[in-house]
Amino acid sequence: MDEYPEPVLQSAAGALDPRAELSEFLRTRRARLKPEDVGLPDFGRYRRVPGLRREELAQLAGVSVAYYTRLEQGNGRHVSTEVLDAIARALRLSDAEHAHLTHLAKPNKKKPAVRAQQVRGPLRTLLDTMDGFPAVLVGRRSDILAWNRMAAAVFGDWAELPAHERNWARLVFLRPEYRDLFVDWDHKANDVVSQLRMDAGAHPDDPRLSALVGELSVKSEEFRRLWATHDVKEKCHGIQRLHHPLVGELDLRLESFHQAGAHERMLVTYHAEPGSPSEEALRLLASWGTDVTRAGAGMPPSRTA
Numbered sequence: 001m002d003e004y005p006e007p008v009l010q011s012a013a014g015a016l017d018p019r020a021e022l023s024e025f026l027r028t029r030r031a032r033l034k035p036e037d038v039g040l041p042d043f044g045r046y047r048r049v050p051g052l053r054r055e056e057l058a059q060l061a062g063v064s065v066a067y068y069t070r071l072e073q074g075n076g077r078h079v080s081t082e083v084l085d086a087i088a089r090a091l092r093l094s095d096a097e098h099a100h101l102t103h104l105a106k107p108n109k110k111k112p113a114v115r116a117q118q119v120r121g122p123l124r125t126l127l128d129t130m131d132g133f134p135a136v137l138v139g140r141r142s143d144i145l146a147w148n149r150m151a152a153a154v155f156g157d158w159a160e161l162p163a164h165e166r167n168w169a170r171l172v173f174l175r176p177e178y179r180d181l182f183v184d185w186d187h188k189a190n191d192v193v194s195q196l197r198m199d200a201g202a203h204p205d206d207p208r209l210s211a212l213v214g215e216l217s218v219k220s221e222e223f224r225r226l227w228a229t230h231d232v233k234e235k236c237h238g239i240q241r242l243h244h245p246l247v248g249e250l251d252l253r254l255e256s257f258h259q260a261g262a263h264e265r266m267l268v269t270y271h272a273e274p275g276s277p278s279e280e281a282l283r284l285l286a287s288w289g290t291d292v293t294r295a296g297a298g299m300p301p302s303r304t305a
Contacts, residue, residue: 016204016210017074018104018107018201018204019074019075020074021200021201021204022071022072023072023073025101025201026072026087026101027072028229028230029091029097029230030072030091031050031052032051033051033052033092034051035056037092038052038056038060040056054072057090057091060090061083061090063086063087067083068087079105079106081106084098084101084102084106088101096198096232096233096234097232097233099201100197100198100201100232103202104201119145119146123146123259127147127148128148130150130269131150132282132283133150133269133271133272133282134147134150134151134155134252135148135150135151135268135269135270136151136267136269137259137265137266137268138168138266139264139265140199140206140209140264141169141196141199141212142167142192142196142199143166144158144166144168150285150286153285153286153288154242154270154282154285156181168192169193169223170212172185172188173189173219173220173222173223174216174219174220181242181243182243183241183242183243184241188240189222189223189226190226191235193223193226193227193231194233194234194235195232195234195235196209196212196213196227197227197230197231197232198232198234200213201232213227235254236255236256237253237254237256238254239251239252239253239254240254244281244285246285247281247285249277249278250272250278251272251273252270252271252272252278253270253271253272253273254268254270255269256268256269
């Protein structure tokens with residue numbers, strides 16, 4: 001198992017603006033709903049905006065149009081939890097979207113922590129014992145904090161990368177080999193951005209997060225497009241389909257667990273169905289020993305001293 005300090009990113013010129021983020025989030029959520037979705041009449045050609053009008057959303061939430069308009073313009077000071085709950089119900093937000101709305105409307109005034117995200121010894125030991133399947137500890141900003149030998153065999157030997165590049169968003173959007181690794185790259189990219197949006201809502205003053213978003217926005221058109229959708233979700237489980245350069249197709253089940261006492265960190269595991277070709281492929285990778293980690297996702301060979 002490998003564990004490295006948190007990547008150090010350059011500070012951005014400014015933090016993300018919670019008021020602007022709140023405005024855009026509400027506008028995009030409202031635009032995706034049609035009147036018939038919420039039992040309202042559709043006036044066809046007379047409708048001048050996509051989705052619901054502000055007055056329709058205000059009616060559904062039980063608030064005045066003026067109040068909701070101020071909120072959508074980012075001016076909703078001291079908004080109550082009850083009002084946010086009503087708006088979330090009217091917009092049919094998911095649990096993750098509801099939490100994101102609350103973070104944006106009632107931002108945390110605490111200064112972001114700048115110290116490295118430490119990995120406890122017992123957790124490192126746990127990762128070491130998970131030798132039959134990949135396991136990765138992911139922190140805030142999608143930073144990859146620690147991983148086991150099988151994760152390196154499947155995803156590439158991250159020890160060969162500079163510390164600041166050990167980040168899922170950077171890997172997915174800036175390294176071409178990860179486009180080949182993920183069978184459904186578009187889905188993986190959307191998951192990464194959606195989770196990063198969750199982090200941005202909870203920590204708008206995080207300079208490292210602002211720097212990461214700024215860099216990716218400059219370097220990746222796909223990232224800019226996905227970031228502009230304001231979609232948020234928390235990836236907890238699902239199927240991860242990979243095309244490994246050595247063993248071919250891998251269909252792995254992803255399960256994730258928040259770390260007790262450090263909710264922003266998540267232990268992500270990948271396992272194959274018993275008796276499946278993917279299980280045999282993982283077993284084959286494990287039998288090849290440490291050399292296979294260099295082939296992982298087509299990462300560069302080990303640096304010489």
